[in-house]
Structure formats: C-alpha cells, structure tokens
Amino acid sequence: MKKIRDCLDRFLRFSLIIGILAMVVLILLQVAVRLLGITAAWTEELTRYIFIWITFLGISSGFRDREHTRLTLLTRKLNKRVELGINLIGNLVFLIAMTYLGSKFLYQTYLSREIAYSIQIPIYLIALSVPLSFLLSIIGLIISNLYESREEESG
Numbered sequence: 001m002k003k004i005r006d007c008l009d010r011f012l013r014f015s016l017i018i019g020i021l022a023m024v025v026l027i028l029l030q031v032a033v034r035l036l037g038i039t040a041a042w043t044e045e046l047t048r049y050i051f052i053w054i055t056f057l058g059i060s061s062g063f064r065d066r067e068h069t070r071l072t073l074l075t076r077k078l079n080k081r082v083e084l085g086i087n088l089i090g091n092l093v094f095l096i097a098m099t100y101l102g103s104k105f106l107y108q109t110y111l112s113r114e115i116a117y118s119i120q121i122p123i124y125l126i127a128l129s130v131p132l133s134f135l136l137s138i139i140g141l142i143i144s145n146l147y148e149s150r151e152e153e154s155g
Contacts, residue, residue, distance in 0.1 A: 004143055026050070109123050109127040
C-alpha cells in the first residue's frame with residue numbers, strides 16, 4: 001500500500017514540477033519574442049492548457065494530503081475515527097460526482113472534434129485533466145485513509 005501511495009505521490013509531484021517549469025519557460029519565451037516584435041500565440045495557448053492540467057493535478061495532491069477546504073464545525077466534536085469516516089464518505093461522494101461529470105465533459109469535447117487553434121491538439125486532451133485528476137484523487141484518498149488507519153492500529 002505504501003509503495004502505491006509513494007508512486008502516486010512521486011507521479012503527481014513530478015508532473016506538477018514539470019508543468020510549472022514548462023510554464024515558466026513558455027512565458028519567458030513569449031516575453032522574449034515579443035521584445036523582438038514577433039508574436040508567438042502558441043506559447044500563450046500552451047501555457048493556458050498546462051495551467052489547467054497542473055491545477056487539476058494539484059487538486060489530486062491536495063485531496064490525498066487532506067489539504068483541501070472543508071467544514072469542520074460539526075465533525076471536530078466527534079470521535080476521531082467517526083470524523084475520518086464522515087470526511088471520507090463526503091469526499092468520496094464529491095469526487096465520484098466530479099469524476100462522472102468530468103467524464104461527461106470529456107466525452108462531449110471528444111465528440112465535438114474541436115482542435116486548439118495555435119497548437120493543433122484536440123481539446124479533449126485538455127478536458128481529460130478533469131476526470132483523470134478526480135479519479136487520482138479518489139485513489140489517493142482511499143490509499144491515504146487505509147494507510148493512516150493501519151498506522152493508528154499499529155502504533
């Protein structure tokens with residue numbers, strides 16, 4: 001279980017770091033070519049799509065590490081185990097709904113056959129970030145909760 005958790009964590013961190021570095025390079029390139037009087041519209045479009053991907057992958061990382069926004073007014077007065085259970089169920093309901101809606105969105109963009117103007121890639125590759133990130137969130141959340149419950153039992 002720990003190996004899967006660590007592998008998912010490394011994948012997310014690596015993807016986020018590469019995405020942020022790519023954005024920095026693209027923005028610097030865009031500034032440099034504008035100073036030369038050249039327009040490179042593809043850099044702006046590609047930066048925007050990378051930003052979408054790192055945003056949704058960041059959501060996955062946040063859910064796995066429980067760093068997302070949540071209301072704890074009622075649950076913090078409960079037993080720790082009950083609180084974890086309620087949070088897990090609430091998060092899973094939300095994540096499953098978002099995975100479903102993101103999949104519908106992905107399917108619609110796939111059927112539209114729309115292509116990104118400057119970089120000539122199908123828009124559904126950008127839309128893929130939504131269901132994939134929420135699916136990774138579900139996997140990460142379940143693994144994280146299983147790992148924590150095993151640690152509590154053993155120590």
